[in-house]
Amino acid sequence: MRLLSHVLAFIAMAVLLVQPAAAQSVLRDAETEAFLNDISNPLVEAAGLAPGNVEIVLINDPSINAFVAGGQAVYIHSGLIDAADTANEVQGVIAHELGHITGGHIVRIGEGYRKAQGFSLLSMIAGIGAALAGAGDAAMGLMMAGQSAALSSILAFTRTQEASADAAGAEYLSKAGISGRGSLTFFGKLLNQEVRRGYSQNEEAGFWRTHPLSGDRINNLRETYEKDPAWDRPNDPAIEARFQRIKAKLAGYVDKPENTLRDYPEEDQSTPALVARAYAYHKQARMDLALEAADKLIERAPSDPYFLELKGQVLLESGRPGDALDPLRKATQYSRSQPLIASLLGHALIATEDKDNYEEAERVLRAAVARDRYNPFAWYQLGVVYAARGDIPRARLASAEQQVMNRQYALAMRSAQAAEAGLPVGSPDWLRAQDIGMQARALIEQECEARGDRSCGRRR
Known part of the structure; x- marks a missing residue:
């Protein structure tokens, strides 16, 4: 019975090692999605893909990671946005992930698993045979060796794919005329993180790696990037300014308010700081301060739909849906009826509980789901207004x-x-x-x- 429990434990461990991580919640925001699409579209075209067919999805996860999981979708963790200092760094990650898509790596990963399963199955059969012969320790040794060989086979396969995606990503950055400096900088951050945490850079020391060593990746790519004509091209200041807004908005939304207010103190009157503090104050139910920050932003850019959306959201979620209608109507207008913003307007119209607003709410929400069917919040609101109208x-x-x-x-x-x-x-x-x-x-x-x-x- 003890041997059987050990065998089952090894089987469970092997399954956990190859299963994908549990899905995290998707963060949807009109400004963030527009930004991610804008910085990725040149890379998508350079990869020979159609921009409209590739999704960049933000996942609420503090770890520094990005991945593809079938189809033409790149998933980026919120922790990666937080760790990046420039949009150029994020573009380097996206280029790498596009290399996985064009290389068909999600489909081909089955090849690696099938080979690994062969090692695992043979070791399991040999281990059972040894156990039946009374050699319990030998049985465990055989099964452990087989599981180790299987895992090594899987990781070697994925490391090969990672190197291939690095090369493809460098090609796409070059074709798009985007510098690879950000890619190297970001890999450098990962390397420094490994060193700080005491991770071994020697595979023989027992640190299993699903990616090539960060130091090796930097050395392999540096020569390629530095020879590229785009190497010395400066980052687009407008794109970088938008990125700082995105970082600030994300920090205000996902971080604890006290952390946001520490990182974006009151004396900082920059646009990103005002955005971050507006969300932090809103989470603390300090509505006056949140609205003050939103009003300062609108004063700087009266037709910016995302600043208007922010003010409308604060008013709506603070129990003032009637007051939220004006900024949300303007936000919908200036964003050309962006579906996520229009959905918020529809929600505000319903929340007024004024039947005279239901016709507009239905019209706005029907237009929103027509442009973005994968919006459960908009569908829910549309169901509410349909029910209210009988x-x-x-x-x-x-x-x-x-x-x-x-x-x-x-x-x-x-x-x-x-x-x-x-x-x-x-x-x-x-x-x-x-x-x-x-x-x-x-x-x-x-x-x-x-x-x-x-x-x-x-x-x-």
Whole structure:
């Protein structure tokens, strides 16, 4: 029994080592998404991809990381934005991740796992044989050696992919006319972090690496970057100014208010500092100070939609939805009806509880989801206004849209069926209800199969 418990422990450890990290929450902000798209589009084009088909997604995670996970999406942790000093550093990371996409590394990672599984399976068979022969210690040694070989095989495969992505990223930066200085600077930060934390730079010392050593990456790329014509090209000051705003907004949103106010003290009257403090004061329910900061920003740039959005958000979330309408209407206008900002306006219109505002709310929210279907908040608000206006079938349809995006597949299927029953047969909304119902059912069955329960999908 003791041997069996050790075997199970090793199996569990191996599974944990190859499973992807649990999904973190996605941070959606109109200004941040516009900025990330703007700095990545030249790189996307240099990679031979269509900018509209590549998503840059911000994840609420304080660790310094970025990854691709299938399709054409680059996921960036909030900790990476916080650690970067310039937009050029972030561009270096994005270029590297695009190298993973164009190299098909997510698809090919299965090759590495299959090879590793071969090592693991052979060692497990040999270990079981030794255990049956009464050699418990030898059995454990064989299984440990096999697991070590399997892990080494996986990591060697991923290191090769990382080196390939580095080379591709350097090529895309060059084609886009963007300096690689930021890429080297950021790798230097990672190297310094490793040294401070006492990580060994010697693989033989037992520090397993999923990436090439940062020092090696810097040495391999420096010669390439320094020969590139873009090496001495200065960073775009407008882009860098926008980046400082993004960093400040992110700090104000995710950090503790006391930390934000320490990093952006009152004597700092720069635009990024005002943005950061507005969010920090808002989180502390110091509405007057938050609005004072927002008003200073609007005074500097009266038609900036993101400053107007900030003021509207503070007013709305402080229980003054009527006062939030003017800045949010202007923000929607100046942003050309950006869906996330328009969704906030729709929410404010509903929150007034004035029925005269419901028609505008429906119009604004329908336009928002037409441009951005993957916005559960907007779908929820649209469902609220449909219900308030007595249109229950479309309220159920909006609920189904929101629920399927929130992985509430059983609820989505029931909401879609209820919507379908009340909508005109053959109408676009009726067809959409059918599509959501079938999508939700298929996803339920996939989850059931993943759990090995072939009957659970039929029981729902």
